[in-house]
Amino acid sequence: MRMICLALLAFAEAVALREAAVASPVQHVLVQMPLLVLAGFMAAWDLKIPRGWAVPLLLAALTVFLFWMLPRNVDWALSPAGETAKYITLPLLLGLPLRLSWPWLGPILRGFLKANALSMLGVLGFLYTHAPVRICNSYLVSAQHDLGFAFLYLAAALACLWAIPVLFGHPRRGPLGAAGCSRCGA
């Protein structure tokens, strides 16, 4: 119940950012859209699915993710039809399936997805800071640069966040050495 409330809160917050999304691509792509994904993620927090559904749901989530990453759809998301599509698909077809499939994904696949997310953010950051043309017709060139740098900062932050458990062990499971040895039976 608490998670549903959090989901609704995230969704309401995203809707409240409507005006800000028109003004700034950073607020649109890196605040509003993630909040919508978070809403779906939270809504599915306590749900479980059979293992067989994990991969198809992950593929659905990846499709929706790639769809909304296309610059033309960032423009489209500001039109009435696109806005409706954004509010429906980001929570229900990205956040929700991602949460449902995540527990079934092995560590290698998780690492692969994280590594790809980082490299993709890096490429996008480079593209948006260096493109000689406006990539989105709805935003100013200066805003496009801001978005590029925001992608790079996010990539750096996520890299640190994801590297900490790998390098120093999980905070809840104790240091890497002990956990690793107990797991391999030493």
Add this chain to the structure above:
Amino acid sequence: MLVRALPSVLAAVIGGGVLWQATDGAQAFTSEAARRLDVVRAPRAVPAVQLEDMAGRQVPLLPQAGEVVLVEFIYTVCGDICQIAAADFAEIRDRLQARGLRVRLLSVSFDPVRDTPEQMAIYGDAHDADGAMWTVARPLQQDLPDLLELFDVTVIPDEWGGYQHNAAIHVITSDGRFSAVYDTDAVEAVLAYAGGGQP
């Protein structure tokens, strides 16, 4: 094994299909590329709109008697891209004139409130648009939103009291349809297209 993989394969195929559709077959990733592709595939009928030129005369947007019309959207106090684009527009005019083609060039202001005929004349003077083959003109304020929508031109105010807009050369062919979009510096391509249907 096959049965277990089937839902995943299906999801991958549907996902690939959606993304293929969403990018017009991996051809258009930005809305600018998408509008250019769409216009070529499905030319759009241009309404009979009258514009006011630098001399205060009424000029039609639609091509008259078999001519081709090239349209650029501008605002006269534009500091960067419109100035460069205007130089390229002048070159296109000169070369079309030399070849004797029936083409009319229009720089259409999307800021009709500030761009009075006097203001447009200053812009015309600066770029050698004499009003004969190439003129600067403004629509009525009430016609502007429909025009921008028809040509898919997005105009947003910038930080310095000006605007940013997707600058391009829009071609209206002699049948009165908006049929192609070119980069403002694609001089050769515009010349080839505008001269294509005529001897």
